[in-house]
Amino acid sequence: MSIATQQAASPPATGTVQKRSGFLSRIVAHRTDYLYVLPALIVMLVVIAYPIYYTIELSFFRTPPNLQMRDKVWTGIDNYVRVLSSPVFHEVTIQTIIWTLASTVISFLLGLGAALSLHREFVGRGLMRALLLIPYVISAVAASYVWKWLYHSDFGVIGAISVQLGITAEPINFLDNRQTVLASLIVVNIWKEFSFAMVMLMAGLQTVPDQLLRAAQVDGANTWNRFWHVTFPHLKGVSMVTVLLLMVANFNSFIIPFVMTGGGPADASHIWITHIYQLAFGRQQWGVASAYAVILFIVMMFLGYFYVKALTRGDEARA
Amino acid sequence: MTKLQGRGMRSAAPTRRRLIGRAVATVTVASLLSSTVYAQSVDLSQWSPEYVRSIAGTEEVDTAEHCASVVPLDYEGRLTYWWTGPNEASPQIERDINEQFWAAWEETYPNIETDAQNIDYNQLLDKLRTALLGNAGPMVLRLQILGGVEFASKGYFQELKPEDVGYPTADFWPGAMKSVTWEGTTYGIPTNNETMAFIWNADIFERAGLDPETPPATWEDVVAYSKQIHDELGIAGYGLVARQNAGNTPFRFMPQLWAFGGGALDESTDSPTYETVMLNNEGAKAALQASYDMYVRDKSVPASALTNTQNENQAPFIAGQLAMMIAHPAEYAKMVDLAGQATGADKEVADTVVANMRYGLIPEGPERRAVVFGGSNMHFIEDEYVDGGFDEMAAKAFACFWNSPEWSTKLAWTGSNPGNLRGFKTEWMKERLDTIKFLDVTTSMLPNGVPFPVVPEATEIMNIIVPDMLQNALTERMTVEEAADDAAAKVESLMGGGL
Numbered sequence: 155m156s157i158a159t160q161q162a163a164s165p166p167a168t169g170t171v172q173k174r175s176g177f178l179s180r181i182v183a184h185r186t187d188y189l190y191v192l193p194a195l196i197v198m199l200v201v202i203a204y205p206i207y208y209t210i211e212l213s214f215f216r217t218p219p220n221l222q223m224r225d226k227v228w229t230g231i232d233n234y235v236r237v238l239s240s241p242v243f244h245e246v247t248i249q250t251i252i253w254t255l256a257s258t259v260i261s262f263l264l265g266l267g268a269a270l271s272l273h274r275e276f277v278g279r280g281l282m283r284a285l286l287l288i289p290y291v292i293s294a295v296a297a298s299y300v301w302k303w304l305y306h307s308d309f310g311v312i313g314a315i316s317v318q319l320g321i322t323a324e325p326i327n328f329l330d331n332r333q334t335v336l337a338s339l340i341v342v343n344i345w346k347e348f349s350f351a352m353v354m355l356m357a358g359l360q361t362v363p364d365q366l367l368r369a370a371q372v373d374g375a376n377t378w379n380r381f382w383h384v385t386f387p388h389l390k391g392v393s394m395v396t397v398l399l400l401m402v403a404n405f406n407s408f409i410i411p412f413v414m415t416g417g418g419p420a421d422a423s424h425i426w427i428t429h430i431y432q433l434a435f436g437r438q439q440w441g442v443a444s445a446y447a448v449i450l451f452i453v454m455m456f457l458g459y460f461y462v463k464a465l466t467r468g469d470e471a472r473a
Numbered sequence: 474m475t476k477l478q479g480r481g482m483r484s485a486a487p488t489r490r491r492l493i494g495r496a497v498a499t500v501t502v503a504s505l506l507s508s509t510v511y512a513q514s515v516d517l518s519q520w521s522p523e524y525v526r527s528i529a530g531t532e533e534v535d536t537a538e539h540c541a542s543v544v545p546l547d548y549e550g551r552l553t554y555w556w557t558g559p560n561e562a563s564p565q566i567e568r569d570i571n572e573q574f575w576a577a578w579e580e581t582y583p584n585i586e587t588d589a590q591n592i593d594y595n596q597l598l599d600k601l602r603t604a605l606l607g608n609a610g611p612m613v614l615r616l617q618i619l620g621g622v623e624f625a626s627k628g629y630f631q632e633l634k635p636e637d638v639g640y641p642t643a644d645f646w647p648g649a650m651k652s653v654t655w656e657g658t659t660y661g662i663p664t665n666n667e668t669m670a671f672i673w674n675a676d677i678f679e680r681a682g683l684d685p686e687t688p689p690a691t692w693e694d695v696v697a698y699s700k701q702i703h704d705e706l707g708i709a710g711y712g713l714v715a716r717q718n719a720g721n722t723p724f725r726f727m728p729q730l731w732a733f734g735g736g737a738l739d740e741s742t743d744s745p746t747y748e749t750v751m752l753n754n755e756g757a758k759a760a761l762q763a764s765y766d767m768y769v770r771d772k773s774v775p776a777s778a779l780t781n782t783q784n785e786n787q788a789p790f791i792a793g794q795l796a797m798m799i800a801h802p803a804e805y806a807k808m809v810d811l812a813g814q815a816t817g818a819d820k821e822v823a824d825t826v827v828a829n830m831r832y833g834l835i836p837e838g839p840e841r842r843a844v845v846f847g848g849s850n851m852h853f854i855e856d857e858y859v860d861g862g863f864d865e866m867a868a869k870a871f872a873c874f875w876n877s878p879e880w881s882t883k884l885a886w887t888g889s890n891p892g893n894l895r896g897f898k899t900e901w902m903k904e905r906l907d908t909i910k911f912l913d914v915t916t917s918m919l920p921n922g923v924p925f926p927v928v929p930e931a932t933e934i935m936n937i938i939v940p941d942m943l944q945n946a947l948t949e950r951m952t953v954e955e956a957a958d959d960a961a962a963k964v965e966s967l968m969g970g971g972l
Contacts, residue, residue, distance in 0.1 A: 219623055219626075219929040219930050219932075220627060220929035220930075222627045222629075302780075306777055307775070307780075308776050308777045308794075309788070329777070329780050330778070332950060414780075416716065417717065418716070418779055419947070419948045420779075420941070420945050420950045421944075422948070422950075432718065432937070435599040435603070436599070436718050436936065437937055438602065
């Protein structure tokens, strides 16, 4: 190594030592504060860190149905190989992506539309707001059962109406058909969560300065231009947060597909979480289910990383 | 969920007086058993509806007196219990008897603090698996006949035989005892056993041009009748059930599979070894083809069959929109209940359905007539997996009480039969026969009963792989041949220790 290189490398090393020293001294200075949060940290370690560690550990073992968990058999990366080479994995992954993207995008757009509509003053606005919030506050299990009956392939209300109106000759088979089941469940999911997006965006709309909108109007901007050049930029932050939260919620959705179809028929409505649940609790393949869960965890971390990068890009540029 | 609390829990440490009492009780039970253990209270070789009627009401029993000889009635302790009891879909009488049982239990053993959880049939296995992983299981458990061996093979269950709670093994169905035996050890007591029967609506049969009093004799007839009913009246013929991960599906499809000569393993043979996979033999494929013909080709069964359990068949049946189904004797009581709740024009339809409800034997196939030998068993969980520790005396008192001829009969009132065969001789059995229509038909199916394979993998085979096979074929994701071969490959892999 040349002297020049050594000289160039030295300052950061010194800086790191100083930084570390400063970091430690800050911890010492605030030791009482850390003591206060210690119980919470311990609880988090127990309920978050340990399950993650145990899931990762379990993903390297096989758990035959005649053996207790403590007698599990080491298989190395066999579970990961099985998962990644399984046709079901690919099928369920595609379904999960469709479920997540469709639910997130459509819920967001509907929520945005509803928020913009309710931002205006009109008679009955409070009532409309309350009505649109109903799907969000209804229990997901109860909503799933109601929709299951609405969709029922033999006696469902929707099917009966479509027959009565002459739209179809027979009741539409929503849930017992591999081609229609996922789309049917996505509709229920959107119905259930678009009002969450609406509430978030309504809060965001409160931050749009009224003066700017009026100034734009005075300058001759039409409704679309006012929305696109004034309102929407102000909603960027809350929109990103809303989309992130919707995506995480949809990736981890369980209740609607599980209650309404259990992942069927013939796996057509399984998404990752329901498939993991079936592997673990239905088939007791705890090791394979854990491998799935670890892969899902990694995917989520990647998504989160890139999302945060995108979210903070503007801040970094400004800095 | 039913949560029961007895009186406040006091110290369970036995006093000297109680210890002496227990010693005396033990000696008494031992002497009683020495004379009764090999004697069978009923003669299974004579089993027929007539025989069952002839023995009903011939014996009087005193449950409290008998159980006092096993565990003193003043025993102070604690009990936790999980079971699948009556729910909203159960006939009212089942719910009434359930309440009577808990009142009687509290009256008989007032010092045993009891926490009982009534858990849904389709949730109990999952909940138990999870609880046992966390050493948070109950002391006593009543589990569907299919589920026990998985936990026994893992060492979760204690060795337990009827003699441990004062009853001879000979007083239980041999097939039921087989279901609680794993590698030569008995680890449970059969609480109730039943077989289902074939139910049809005679009025629908008549309107569809069929003989109203004659059920389909074979499974081919079921397919043909279902089509005729659908074509003539535009309603569903047979109540096919094919939901995944639900016990209802194998209970209705396996009799069809066995009748055609198929099987999951070789459980339908006289001496099963559970080493041969029969899900893709010619018989199994023929049985699957029959379901395919009804669902896909003829569209003569409910389109919702893939998401239906038997509960979902009840509404269309009472509405006169479904002609045939396989169910328990309790189905009649349920239909009477539903008819009682109906009003106006619905009431008229419901009353017509009840009046035209008929029970018959499940149809034959080319190989045999078969039905699932169903029921439930009671198990004791090993101390280390029990939340709060195991109270042996409380558990034995409870097992004695529940499995007594009296309560074994009453608790199986409309849906099953007493696990303790002495129950067939009680006054309550006579009352059941007198008041429950068609009970003799379902009871007479018992000799055709085939138990599910007694292997730890049975729940996955029956609740996952078999329904998957049906769904793969009925959704045309695979051909019938492919679906059967796929299911057989999965069972082979599972039994070989793979996925």
